[in-house]
Amino acid sequence: MNYLEKRILEDGIVEPGNVLKVDSFLNHQIDPIVMEEVVSEFIDYFGDRRITKIITIEASGIAPAIMLAAKLKVPMLFAKKTEPSTLKNDDRYETFVHSYTKDVTSKVIVSKKYIDKEDSVLIIDDFLANGQAVMGLVDIVQQAKAEVAGVGICIEKSFQPGHQQIKDAGIDLYSICRIESLKNGKVTFVEKE
Amino acid sequence: MNYLEKRILEDGIVEPGNVLKVDSFLNHQIDPIVMEEVVSEFIDYFGDRRITKIITIEASGIAPAIMLAAKLKVPMLFAKKTEPSTLKNDDRYETFVHSYTKDVTSKVIVSKKYIDKEDSVLIIDDFLANGQAVMGLVDIVQQAKAEVAGVGICIEKSFQPGHQQIKDAGIDLYSICRIESLKNGKVTFVEKE
Numbered sequence: 001m002n003y004l005e006k007r008i009l010e011d012g013i014v015e016p017g018n019v020l021k022v023d024s025f026l027n028h029q030i031d032p033i034v035m036e037e038v039v040s041e042f043i044d045y046f047g048d049r050r051i052t053k054i055i056t057i058e059a060s061g062i063a064p065a066i067m068l069a070a071k072l073k074v075p076m077l078f079a080k081k082t083e084p085s086t087l088k089n090d091d092r093y094e095t096f097v098h099s100y101t102k103d104v105t106s107k108v109i110v111s112k113k114y115i116d117k118e119d120s121v122l123i124i125d126d127f128l129a130n131g132q133a134v135m136g137l138v139d140i141v142q143q144a145k146a147e148v149a150g151v152g153i154c155i156e157k158s159f160q161p162g163h164q165q166i167k168d169a170g171i172d173l174y175s176i177c178r179i180e181s182l183k184n185g186k187v188t189f190v191e192k193e
Numbered sequence: 194m195n196y197l198e199k200r201i202l203e204d205g206i207v208e209p210g211n212v213l214k215v216d217s218f219l220n221h222q223i224d225p226i227v228m229e230e231v232v233s234e235f236i237d238y239f240g241d242r243r244i245t246k247i248i249t250i251e252a253s254g255i256a257p258a259i260m261l262a263a264k265l266k267v268p269m270l271f272a273k274k275t276e277p278s279t280l281k282n283d284d285r286y287e288t289f290v291h292s293y294t295k296d297v298t299s300k301v302i303v304s305k306k307y308i309d310k311e312d313s314v315l316i317i318d319d320f321l322a323n324g325q326a327v328m329g330l331v332d333i334v335q336q337a338k339a340e341v342a343g344v345g346i347c348i349e350k351s352f353q354p355g356h357q358q359i360k361d362a363g364i365d366l367y368s369i370c371r372i373e374s375l376k377n378g379k380v381t382f383v384e385k386e
Contacts, residue, residue, distance in 0.1 A: 029270045029307040032263035058252035059271065066256040070225035077222045078252065114222040
């Protein structure tokens, strides 16, 4: 069992509707020890790839993404959910991301200046469930004709469709924690092969 | 001249309306070298204070805040601009923050679980202009009856009212770069004493 799995069992709270609250250490309050362990897991898996840039989506993906970027010594880029007044239309890649939790669809944008076809981009996010955020980032990387180096996720709800969708797209996905079920208020992890 | 000042002169773009775009290294694409220099400046200034927690506001404050939190080995907390469906009303501190750039007022929330009266909280943000975001965070820390250890800012537009407002509230403010003017497309820093 890895460090993040232990913390989920200790401090995660399961709520009705398959909600796993980890806001004491991952996505509201953030424990830097968790971040360091997460970065170390990502380095173990992706460390030998060609990675020129890390991309994530605001807001809770930013912490693991910048900590990993600092370790790999590459820039980090975060996609923005609103339209900054200083970014003009033809200067950016756009995609749409639906959040099932909040039931809103957001336009997500990245300045064209910061990804080009020479880039090999690692996508990082805190959670994977329906795969909307990750597939939106994949779309942006592909619009830029850059390569997707892989997708690194802190916590995956493996019983939701995101995992399969990313695999079906032929993308290398590594999730540090894979949750098989949250039934009866209990966290069960996918058994490791 | 410190590292961040040099990068502003090299890579910052001044646009009409006193806009300084630093999205190539600070608040869209983020250069981890800039973050490490920023953290080192904050440690030099605040390193000997009692700091039990770092607070920022989503999204671009998260990168410097988590990097500093990792160095100080304290948790980082980011205030959220929307209402997450999993956070109930009586569990949170709320305040309102107006963005002059986007001309919107957002409700900003922090779970009550993560600040208490024993905390000494350092407020971190990427930009200070009108002071709305910082004063919102001060309000939240004070609602929790915790102590404000100080305010650390990457770039301050010293010709706007935020600086004076924070000083008038008796709060110790340290801004790594203080911009006196953006007139005629030229960045001028406040002269150091």
